[in-house]
Amino acid sequence: MNDVTDAGTTFRQRLDQVAADTERLLERLLAATPLPDERARPQRLMDAMRHVSLGGGKRLRPFLVVETAALFKAPRERALMAGAALEFVHCYSLAHDDLPAMDNDDLRRGRPTAHKKYDEATAILAGDGLLTLAFDILAREETHPSAAVRIALVAALARAAGLGGMVGGQMLDLAAEGRFDGGTVQTLDAAHVKLLQTMKTGALLRFGCLAGAILGEATPAQRDAVDRYGTLLGEAFQIADDLLDVEGDAATVGKATGKDAALGKGTFVSVLGLGGAKARLTQLVAESETALGIFGRDGDVLKMAARFVAERKT
Amino acid sequence: MNDVTDAGTTFRQRLDQVAADTERLLERLLAATPLPDERARPQRLMDAMRHVSLGGGKRLRPFLVVETAALFKAPRERALMAGAALEFVHCYSLAHDDLPAMDNDDLRRGRPTAHKKYDEATAILAGDGLLTLAFDILAREETHPSAAVRIALVAALARAAGLGGMVGGQMLDLAAEGRFDGGTVQTLDAAHVKLLQTMKTGALLRFGCLAGAILGEATPAQRDAVDRYGTLLGEAFQIADDLLDVEGDAATVGKATGKDAALGKGTFVSVLGLGGAKARLTQLVAESETALGIFGRDGDVLKMAARFVAERKT
Numbered sequence: 001m002n003d004v005t006d007a008g009t010t011f012r013q014r015l016d017q018v019a020a021d022t023e024r025l026l027e028r029l030l031a032a033t034p035l036p037d038e039r040a041r042p043q044r045l046m047d048a049m050r051h052v053s054l055g056g057g058k059r060l061r062p063f064l065v066v067e068t069a070a071l072f073k074a075p076r077e078r079a080l081m082a083g084a085a086l087e088f089v090h091c092y093s094l095a096h097d098d099l100p101a102m103d104n105d106d107l108r109r110g111r112p113t114a115h116k117k118y119d120e121a122t123a124i125l126a127g128d129g130l131l132t133l134a135f136d137i138l139a140r141e142e143t144h145p146s147a148a149v150r151i152a153l154v155a156a157l158a159r160a161a162g163l164g165g166m167v168g169g170q171m172l173d174l175a176a177e178g179r180f181d182g183g184t185v186q187t188l189d190a191a192h193v194k195l196l197q198t199m200k201t202g203a204l205l206r207f208g209c210l211a212g213a214i215l216g217e218a219t220p221a222q223r224d225a226v227d228r229y230g231t232l233l234g235e236a237f238q239i240a241d242d243l244l245d246v247e248g249d250a251a252t253v254g255k256a257t258g259k260d261a262a263l264g265k266g267t268f269v270s271v272l273g274l275g276g277a278k279a280r281l282t283q284l285v286a287e288s289e290t291a292l293g294i295f296g297r298d299g300d301v302l303k304m305a306a307r308f309v310a311e312r313k314t
Numbered sequence: 315m316n317d318v319t320d321a322g323t324t325f326r327q328r329l330d331q332v333a334a335d336t337e338r339l340l341e342r343l344l345a346a347t348p349l350p351d352e353r354a355r356p357q358r359l360m361d362a363m364r365h366v367s368l369g370g371g372k373r374l375r376p377f378l379v380v381e382t383a384a385l386f387k388a389p390r391e392r393a394l395m396a397g398a399a400l401e402f403v404h405c406y407s408l409a410h411d412d413l414p415a416m417d418n419d420d421l422r423r424g425r426p427t428a429h430k431k432y433d434e435a436t437a438i439l440a441g442d443g444l445l446t447l448a449f450d451i452l453a454r455e456e457t458h459p460s461a462a463v464r465i466a467l468v469a470a471l472a473r474a475a476g477l478g479g480m481v482g483g484q485m486l487d488l489a490a491e492g493r494f495d496g497g498t499v500q501t502l503d504a505a506h507v508k509l510l511q512t513m514k515t516g517a518l519l520r521f522g523c524l525a526g527a528i529l530g531e532a533t534p535a536q537r538d539a540v541d542r543y544g545t546l547l548g549e550a551f552q553i554a555d556d557l558l559d560v561e562g563d564a565a566t567v568g569k570a571t572g573k574d575a576a577l578g579k580g581t582f583v584s585v586l587g588l589g590g591a592k593a594r595l596t597q598l599v600a601e602s603e604t605a606l607g608i609f610g611r612d613g614d615v616l617k618m619a620a621r622f623v624a625e626r627k628t
Contacts, residue, residue: 040513162447
């Protein structure tokens with residue numbers, strides 16, 4: 001398998017195309033004109049929501065929705081809608097995580113964070129607005145004509161993003177930093193690091209894959225395969241992230257490195273060691289390829305995505 | 315019409331019964347045991363979500379769902395589920411509005427606000443978790459067996475709570491206080507006050523009524539009637555709130571009064587005058603009763619609810 005797909009395009013071209021299509025869609029979804037039952041779209045709020053969402057990122061999560069949906073020949077336009085909802089949830093979480101009360105970050109992708117460019121209240125509201133908009137989008141017929149499919153997407157996103165998924169994971173992460181016990185940093189074992197990261201980062205990546213299967217009305221066996229792939233990919237993503245924090249060059253990564261170790265954070269590298277983390281990453285890529293076995297050659301793009309996630313330098 | 319309903323109970327008994335049933339349901343929905351696809355329910359997060367949601371309030375919003383659903387003989391258990399989702403959205407908005415970056419309130423219903431009892435990060439995450447949980451609840455079969463009904467609830471709640479509804483209204487409110495223009499308080503006209511309050515407060519109250527109509531699979535004419543009633547009730551609620559701030563006794567109201575005027579806030583009283591606001595309130599109650607005309611005697615409880623909202627002293 002090389003990185004040229006059946007369509008004759010490279011993996012990177014495919015990824016970039018989804019990113020471009022997603023950017024255009026996010027812009028449309030954040031247009032100034034109110035929709036039915038919206039009384040107004042206040043300008044400062046919309047500006048902040050656009051600042052948080054537009055002009056950046058690889059759009060990996062929408063890519064997973066689009067390429068998983070493609071396994072089942074589900075229309076690309078629908079997958080882009082679900083991908084946009086997922087991306088808005090990802091962006092809201094960054095805006096809230098960056099707040100002074102949370103990680104207190106001034107820069108994100110080389111630009112001021114929402115509370116630096118605007119103010120804290122606006123950053124909080126922009127996040128709240130993006131999270132709510134995500135469910136608005138999933139509820140639209142443009143996302144899928146079947147109400148059963150749309151409500152399955154809502155159910156899966158709420159579960160992935162909520163108290164038992166992303167929000168809960170952020171809570172565990174803050175607790176591990178010793179934020180609530182007089183500053184005592186927790187010493188995490190491997191199981192706790194995996195739980196925390198599965199919730200904080202993995203759940204949304206897994207949803208990206210599940211969404212494609214839901215849109216494509218996959219069989220239970222197909223859905224299980226995609227679920228397993230998404231779970232493995234989520235863990236691989238986080239290990240690669242932890243490795244970048246240790247080995248990456250700040251200029252290339254685009255954010256400060258060595259930060260996790262400085263904070264005493266429990267990461268996969270801290271509990272598995274550098275060699276152990278790299279070995280686990282290799283194993284995860286292999287297992288994710290195996291999980292896609294039932295799709296034959298159709299699974300090649302997602303296999304490339306797993307390698308891309310594992311080997312990325314930014 | 316006196317305040318005794320057909321069932322022989324008083325309006326207040328009916329309201330209290332919904333509040334008691336809602337309290338029990340919210341407790342169950344916030345239980346410690348994770349649901350499928352929830353990896354864990356972190357204790358500090360759950361404690362904060364419970365602190366924000368349990369043990370307080372008249373539960374007016376769930377009451378509107380239950381009593382509107384009753385117009386259409388929709389099962390009460392389903393209405394309580396949709397009412398719980400709505401109440402969680404209301405409670406999340408209070409937790410975020412109380413934050414130091416927003417209204418900076420230390421007390422709510424005589425108890426410390428979430429960021430005082432816990433910390434700002436936990437208060438933000440508790441709000442995020444409650445908002446997400448609301449959509450999780452609406453997506454469950456327990457709320458309604460029909461996917462079409464459930465997705466209609468999701469669509470309506472997202473629209474009411476989002477950037478063109480509640481979140482947008484809070485943004486306009488902060489802007490009116492002069493938060494973003496070097497402290498210059500905006501002088502609002504009546505139309506701007508109405509827009510702001512329709513979004514910030516009215517949209518969720520209206521959703522309470524719409525939710526009952528959606529659950530009851532109302533005809534378009536019935537839905538329009540309920541929609542109109544909910545819109546009028548929302549405005550009446552806010553005028554009563556503004557009057558309480560001017561005329562209420564802090565000990566009875568349970569929070570500081572005179573605060574809006576001190577902040578230079580544009581309220582219905584400030585733009586209509588005290589007499590004008592009272593006259594408008596009387597008119598709104600009469601119009602809301604007219605809106606319910608097509609339901610005959612079945613509409614009596616909701617008529618009492620409009621009078622209750624207009625005449626409440628807390």
